[in-house]
Amino acid sequence: MLDHRRFKFIDEAGSNLALTRLFGRAPAGQRVSESVPRNYGQQTSIISAVGRSGPTATFTVEGAVDTAIFNVYIEQVLSPTIEVGDILILDNLSAHRASRIETVAVERGAQVIWLPPYSPDFSPIELMWSKIKTALRAAKARTREELERALIAALTLVTTDDCAGWFSHCGYQVASN
Helix, strand or coil: CCCHHEEEEEEEEECCCCCCCCCCCCCCCCCCCHHHHHHHCCCCCEEEECCCCCEEEEEEEEECCCHHHHHHHHHHHHHHHHCCEEEECCCCCCHHHHHCHHHHHHCCEEEEECCCCCHHHHHHHHHHHHHHHHHHHHCCCCHHHHHHHHHHHHCCCEEEEEHHHHHHHHHCCCCCC
16 A cells, blocks of 8 residues: 555646736626736746645746756756655656656655546646646736746645645545654
8 A cells, every 4th residue: 555645746837927817806886907918928837746745846947848857857856855755646748757757766765656647636736736826826927036936925825734635635545644
């Protein structure tokens, strides 16, 4: 039996400088007035891991994540956080499959599990991205620096109770210890 407390889900999400709330409220009979930027700016990719204790090893890069960038993330950001016995769980993105994740995991005493194709329902990190993107929309960052600050603030909103709920929602045992 695998120890769900050792699970670390790793994934990436995209963001840009045009994130804004999709819905709003106004007094009865009045319209919500909010502008939506036309210039999205360059895509910012966010890579992170989440375990039962919260997000860790977060990394941002301008542009899309490819194998070379994912290898930099693994070796410089994720590797120092991997502990003996950790179970790293990833989706089947080609950048993940072609990376050094399995080699680095073995070197650090961890193992890798690949999620089945098209199965975000098994990954609590997808729920974390939803919470983070909601916070990023509310922040309305319009520069890269504002986006970085908003991301740091959004990550602090993720609680251990959130993570326990997300793990449970995805079907993983959530014991107290």
